[in-house]
Amino acid sequence: MKATASQSKSPAVVLLSGGLDSYTAAAIAKSDGYALYALTIQYGQRHVHEIKAARAVAKALGVVRHLELEIPLAIFGNSSLTTDIPVPKGRTITHGNIPSTYVPARNTVFLSLALAWAEVLSSSDIVIGVNALDYSGYPDCRPDYIKAFQHLATLATRAGVEGAGMSIQAPLLLLSKADIVKRGLELGLDYSLTHSCYDPTPTGLPCGQCDSCVLRAEGFSQAGETDPLTKN
DSSP: OOOOTTTTSOEEEEEOOSSHHHHHHHHHHHHTTOEEEEEEEEOOOSOSHHHHHHHHHHHHHTOSEEEEEEOOGGGGOOOTTTSSSOOOBSOOOOTTSOOTTOOTTHHHHHHHHHHHHHHHTTOOEEEOOOOSSSSOOOGGGSHHHHHHHHHHHHHHSHHHHTTOOOEEEOTTTTOOHHHHHHHHHHTTOOGGGOOOOSSOOTTOOOOSOBHHHHHHHHHHHHTTOOOGGGOO
16 A cells, blocks of 8 residues: 555654644644644643644644543642632743742653653654743753653653664754744744633633733744734
8 A cells, every 4th residue: 555645754743732832843843744643631721722722733734643631630739720729920930930830740741641652653753842941930841851851761662772762852942932933934834723821711812911921922022923813
């Protein structure tokens, strides 16, 4: 049987949240020639809008397969993204102050699940949209963390032990939010499909004041572009 275009490309597992960063990271991987296998985690986040956005983004990217897993991290509590703790708004964003929107061990859990699927797919590449410059101060968005998890992945998998290696690709890691926006627009991305707000209205409109909204707005402004979600 003749191989399809996706079957002839190397597979990559992409963690897809429906946000601007994960969409851009996935698009970069696609432009690099990977066949995308998207993984979205329903971890008990306080709204469903980002899950809907992830579905729209996956469709736009033409992923080979899109899996949604329910991993109820909300059971543990202690995060304003998974409980009724108020989402911080209008604060000064600094990397030394970890906000209540931090979900304990979230990226470690997500990357572990992506690692399991990657092994099944005989893939050595996992893509994640973390960023170490314009972010809210989360410890699992830093270069040292990505490097450490890649080392763990090499030690903890059959592929790694057998010498194939595992690569945790974080193409946005050292980009500013403005550079991320510019790169995505160069790739023709439709950012109206995405959702970034931590505390949207019931209809999904962004609050405009949480860390994620502020960082997104600054990124579009510094890139000299208009965010399609804020157009009248």
